[in-house]
Amino acid sequence: MNNSDISNKLEIHKCVLCYDAPCSQIYKNINPERIIRAIKFENQKGARMLIDNKDTCLIKKENCTIVCPRNVNIDKIIKNLIESTDKLDNFNNIDLTTYICGVKLENPFLLSSSVIGSRYEMCKRALSQGWAGVVLKTICMMPIDESSPRFSALKDWDESFIGFKNIEQLSEYSLEENMETIRKLKREFPSKVIIASIMGRDEEEWEYLAKEVTKAGADLIELNFSCPNMKHKKTGSDVGQNPYDVEKYTKVVRNSTDIPILAKMTPNITDMKIPALAAKKGGANGISAINTIKSITNVNLENLVPEPDVNGKSSLGGYSGRAVKPISLRYIAEMTNCEELNDMAYSGIGGIYTWKDAVEYLSLGCTSVQLTTAVMEYGYRIIDDLIMGLKIYMKEKNYTSISDFVGLSKNNLVNNDLLDKVSIEYPKVNYDKCIGCGRCFISCKDGGHDAIKFDDNRRPIFDLKKCVGCQLCRLVCPNSAISKAIKRINK
Numbered sequence: 001m002n003n004s005d006i007s008n009k010l011e012i013h014k015c016v017l018c019y020d021a022p023c024s025q026i027y028k029n030i031n032p033e034r035i036i037r038a039i040k041f042e043n044q045k046g047a048r049m050l051i052d053n054k055d056t057c058l059i060k061k062e063n064c065t066i067v068c069p070r071n072v073n074i075d076k077i078i079k080n081l082i083e084s085t086d087k088l089d090n091f092n093n094i095d096l097t098t099y100i101c102g103v104k105l106e107n108p109f110l111l112s113s114s115v116i117g118s119r120y121e122m123c124k125r126a127l128s129q130g131w132a133g134v135v136l137k138t139i140c141m142m143p144i145d146e147s148s149p150r151f152s153a154l155k156d157w158d159e160s161f162i163g164f165k166n167i168e169q170l171s172e173y174s175l176e177e178n179m180e181t182i183r184k185l186k187r188e189f190p191s192k193v194i195i196a197s198i199m200g201r202d203e204e205e206w207e208y209l210a211k212e213v214t215k216a217g218a219d220l221i222e223l224n225f226s227c228p229n230m231k232h233k234k235t236g237s238d239v240g241q242n243p244y245d246v247e248k249y250t251k252v253v254r255n256s257t258d259i260p261i262l263a264k265m266t267p268n269i270t271d272m273k274i275p276a277l278a279a280k281k282g283g284a285n286g287i288s289a290i291n292t293i294k295s296i297t298n299v300n301l302e303n304l305v306p307e308p309d310v311n312g313k314s315s316l317g318g319y320s321g322r323a324v325k326p327i328s329l330r331y332i333a334e335m336t337n338c339e340e341l342n343d344m345a346y347s348g349i350g351g352i353y354t355w356k357d358a359v360e361y362l363s364l365g366c367t368s369v370q371l372t373t374a375v376m377e378y379g380y381r382i383i384d385d386l387i388m389g390l391k392i393y394m395k396e397k398n399y400t401s402i403s404d405f406v407g408l409s410k411n412n413l414v415n416n417d418l419l420d421k422v423s424i425e426y427p428k429v430n431y432d433k434c435i436g437c438g439r440c441f442i443s444c445k446d447g448g449h450d451a452i453k454f455d456d457n458r459r460p461i462f463d464l465k466k467c468v469g470c471q472l473c474r475l476v477c478p479n480s481a482i483s484k485a486i487k488r489i490n491k
């Protein structure tokens with residue numbers, strides 16, 4: 001990254017992605033909000049493609065920074081993009097078709113069960129914008145009463161969510177209202193996939209719900225064995241932690257419907273393979289993972305109440321969003337690498353914001369992915385860059401179908417004792433990019449092996465006798481000036 005890249009990045013960070021952005025009404029021929037959104041959602045090349053006419057795009061009616069609530073220098077961002085040398089490929093013919101338990105999806109992106117898929121009007125809007133399907137907010141027969149407020153977040157410096165906590169339970173709509181939602185969605189969107197998430201309190205309720213959602217026309221059923229916020233004992237994650245109950249309820253549903261069944265797993269457990277195997281034994285066709293992780297995001301230091309503060313008290317709640325992706329990927333990989341479980345379908349969930357996150361899940365063996373927190377933070381519109389970014393990636397990698405890369409990274413995961421322990425990959429500094437901040441120096445000195453010296457120009461010099469190749473320096477470098485290897489050598 002050179003200084004102009006950094007100032008461009010900071011400029012982009014200033015943009016808050018306004019709804020119906022005022023800047024987009026000022027510019028002619030381009031939509032700055034759409035372009036900056038593409039950059040923010042890791043679709044840099046797509047952003048460049050959104051500017052098709054260099055000459056006319058910068059003609060605007062008046063200065064856009066005047067209307068921008070954050071004074072973002074949009075001209076500068078657009079000019080930098082136009083000057084970028086990214087290759088422009090036509091990616092429109094890339095087919096994103098994939099399958100979940102044999103059911104066709106037009107692309108791998110589903111709304112996961114939550115508030116974002118709780119009402120007909122909301123689902124209709126999402127499906128119209130390009131989502132391949134929706135897992136409806138969990139349908140149940142128990143009374144649901146929620147608290148206010150019900151969310152809290154761990155935030156980054158730019159106010160974006162690092163992680164998100166909710167203390168919400170299940171659908172507040174009646175069974176009949178939910179059945180009508182399924183019927184209407186299937187009628188209006190026959191090629192989209194409608195998945196009914198259900199949760200019963202006993203075998204009779206599981207059976208009844210499975211039969212009702214099947215009758216209403218759901219394409220698949222997802223069994224919620226994983227909500228961590230349930231008031232009723234022996235429901236939600238209590239079930240997911242008990243393989244006996246997982247198998248019992250899966251079997252009841254299997255005997256009540258012909259449509260495919262996904263079992264949604266709780267991460268509040270050590271080994272997810274155990275309940276996953278129980279679900280398979282009970283007749284599930286696939287696994288959805290993960291639901292949220294029991295958490296406390298923060299405690300208010302004034303009144304010492306954890307958040308969300310519900311009239312002076314709080315409770316543990318489910319953690320989701322960016323922070324949980326590494327935990328979810330681990331569970332997915334453990335299941336897809338398990339011989340007895342590798343014939344199951346996997347729908348990956350947890351911390352997916354961009355097409356890159358999705359590719360990680362797919363490469364570990366999922367054939368579809370589900371999102372909630374990213375949509376709660378930015379809206380259904382994020383589907384634009386999920387689809388476009390994935391298509392551009394596939395075009396560049398010469399993948400003609402999603403199945404070309406599903407599961408490809410699975411085999412690259414081995415036990416620690418099977419890793420190469422005899423060679424060292426030293427870090428390499430690009431002195432044109434190095435700004436002499438000394439972050440590598442201090443991290444190596446206090447958190448590494450004291451293998452970096454500063455020369456008179458504040459440039460890092462590596463002592464290869466001390467360097468063990470841990471590459472903490474590369475990870476802390478704020479300017480991407482340290483790259484992976486001079487060369488790999490034997491110790």
Ligand SMILES: Cc1cc2nc3c(=O)[nH]c(=O)nc-3n(C[C@H](O)[C@H](O)[C@H](O)COP(=O)(O)O)c2cc1C
Pocket residue numbers: 112113114115137138164166168169170171197224227264290291292319320321322324349350351352370371372373374
């Ligand atoms: C506000 C909120 C409500 C949720 N409600 C449900 C639910 O009713 N049923 C369910 O199976 N999962 C529910 N979830 C879990 C999500 O479907 C998903 O598994 C989890 O949030 C992780 O994905 P994410 O990081 O993309 O949000 C909920 C999550 C949130 C944030």
